[in-house]
Amino acid sequence: MSVKTPVYLDYAATCPVDQRVVDKMMPFFTQAYGNAASRTHAFGWEAEEAVEAAREHVAKTIGADPKEITWTSGATESNNLAIKGVAEYLAEKGNHIITVNTEHKAVLDTCKYLERRGARVTYLEVDQGGLITPQQVADAITEETVLVSVMHGNNETGVVMPLAEIGKVCREHKVLFHTDATQAFGKIPIDVEAMNIDLLSISAHKIYGPKGIGALYVRRRKPRVRLSAQIHGGGHERGNRSGTLAVPNIVAFGEAARIAREDMAEEAERIAGLRDYMREQLTSTIEHVILNGHPEHLLPGHLNLSFAYIEGESLLMALKDVALSSGSACTSASLEPSYVLRAMGLNDELAHSSLRMTIGRFTTKEEIDFVVDLLRTHVSRLREMSPLWEMVQEGIDLDSIQWAHH
Amino acid sequence: MAYSDKVIEHYENPRNVGSLDKNDDGVGTGIVGAPACGDVMKLQIKVEDGVIKDAKFKTYGCGSAIASSSLVTEWVKGMSVEEAGSIQNSQIAEELSLPPVKIHCSVLAEDAIKAAIKDYQEKNGEKNGTGAGETR
Numbered sequence: 006m007s008v009k010t011p012v013y014l015d016y017a018a019t020c021p022v023d024q025r026v027v028d029k030m031m032p033f034f035t036q037a038y039g040n041a042a043s044r045t046h047a048f049g050w051e052a053e054e055a056v057e058a059a060r061e062h063v064a065k066t067i068g069a070d071p072k073e074i075t076w077t078s079g080a081t082e083s084n085n086l087a088i089k090g091v092a093e094y095l096a097e098k099g100n101h102i103i104t105v106n107t108e109h110k111a112v113l114d115t116c117k118y119l120e121r122r123g124a125r126v127t128y129l130e131v132d133q134g135g136l137i138t139p140q141q142v143a144d145a146i147t148e149e150t151v152l153v154s155v156m157h158g159n160n161e162t163g164v165v166m167p168l169a170e171i172g173k174v175c176r177e178h179k180v181l182f183h184t185d186a187t188q189a190f191g192k193i194p195i196d197v198e199a200m201n202i203d204l205l206s207i208s209a210h211k212i213y214g215p216k217g218i219g220a221l222y223v224r225r226r227k228p229r230v231r232l233s234a235q236i237h238g239g240g241h242e243r244g245n246r247s248g249t250l251a252v253p254n255i256v257a258f259g260e261a262a263r264i265a266r267e268d269m270a271e272e273a274e275r276i277a278g279l280r281d282y283m284r285e286q287l288t289s290t291i292e293h294v295i296l297n298g299h300p301e302h303l304l305p306g307h308l309n310l311s312f313a314y315i316e317g318e319s320l321l322m323a324l325k326d327v328a329l330s331s332g333s334a335c336t337s338a339s340l341e342p343s344y345v346l347r348a349m350g351l352n353d354e355l356a357h358s359s360l361r362m363t364i365g366r367f368t369t370k371e372e373i374d375f376v377v378d379l380l381r382t383h384v385s386r387l388r389e390m391s392p393l394w395e396m397v398q399e400g401i402d403l404d405s406i407q408w409a410h411h
Numbered sequence: 412m413a414y415s416d417k418v419i420e421h422y423e424n425p426r427n428v429g430s431l432d433k434n435d436d437g438v439g440t441g442i443v444g445a446p447a448c449g450d451v452m453k454l455q456i457k458v459e460d461g462v463i464k465d466a467k468f469k470t471y472g473c474g475s476a477i478a479s480s481s482l483v484t485e486w487v488k489g490m491s492v493e494e495a496g497s498i499q500n501s502q503i504a505e506e507l508s509l510p511p512v513k514i515h516c517s518v519l520a521e522d523a524i525k526a527a528i529k530d531y532q533e534k535n536g537e538k539n540g541t542g543a544g545e546t547r
Contacts, residue, residue, distance in 0.1 A: 314471060315471070316449050316450065316471055316472050316473055316476075318449075318473035318474065319422070319472065319473050319474050319476075319477060322414070322419075322422055322473075322474040333449060333473070342449065352447065353446070353447035353448070353449075354446035354447055354449075357446075357447075357449040389428070390425060390428050390469055390470060390477065391469060391470070391471045392442065392451050392452070392453035392469040392470065392471055393446055393451060393471045394471075395430065395453075395469055403446060408444070408445030408446065408447065408451075409443065409444070409445060
């Protein structure tokens, strides 16, 4: 059985838009093209109605009230708005923020920006499984703390943080709790009430919607969260985020959220099944394969593995018929290996040797088998070419060697 | 990142992959780089009468690193030790059309051949005669 190449195994980066979503959004380009803020005619009313229906779908997926959803351009903007917006609004109250060293750059760089402007930021350190404990959060909270920001599912490893327990700690200490749920939204259940979440960032293109549309959940009661707007203008979205609403994208986001919510249980089971099958196929037939992540607390579609003694980019070259990503320095602009994997205590060598495979709605078992076969062949070929593999075969301990770092 | 055709060709059909007996007096071994940096090259030469008769490599690294070491083993075969010692990284980078971010791969290949020559010369008493063994 042949598969159509290239095989897409990078669903954590982005997804194709589901055809049902495309069908739903199309009329809003050419027929129902009104501005949702136009209150004086039917075009505006129709657009507004569609936007509100979408808002309800997105809200329902996280157990929120539609009034608590603010549309943004994507999760990066949502993270910026949540963190800068709270820090600025509560500047009188305190200037301390708590986050984690494996967060996405949209959170880390926003925190670094605030540090340059006088804020104090605590970066909690994860354990080998990529997790932090609620106790670490409790211990870091001070009188000055205004916000805790902990991601739900990690983009590189898929590790899922204990949000409900962290949320409980934050609520007890009356500190606002933000989560970047970009990867987890639509994949695993989220309940902002049960988890005591005050702000939550999400994006459409990770759930088979279009790029360029996201949302920030902002709690309205118990407690009411107030933000300083970061984009000023016509006062859209209750003043939280000005700018004409991208109606077709919003409609699409709503439809994508509806499908994700309705199919979540079944889809998560199927995708996790494929992921576990792939992991088993690879680890049972290839030596020295390390799982980067937590054995249990993982998003359904993530599989991050290190193939020891092979550099990740050279393996990607061999997998030219497969779309996936690597934690290798050579694939990043910075020439540094993945900071997420290093934060989990992985040494640089294994970080260089890592591949992230993310499985999604349209992945088939045939595609997984195809990729597993390729990996078996090329891991073996590249190890035959690896001086490190040769040394290990000769019984040499690589750590005993004084390497010349360059 | 887009690779040049020559890099892809060497990566897919690497020349002279393998090992020579490092305990042979006629063999010089150079190992350069570090696993933590994402590249380690082992380059070996077998010298007879001042001429490199054979060359082998093993490389842990990206496609450009593999291609750089493959290319160098191809070049040095038949060269005198002196000629091989004068290979410049810029020649390797030019031949493989390496982009600026991959220049370090060619530097490593130059270092590897120099280290192999140094090992050979030390073994054969041409420098300080201590036979200091493998060059890291």
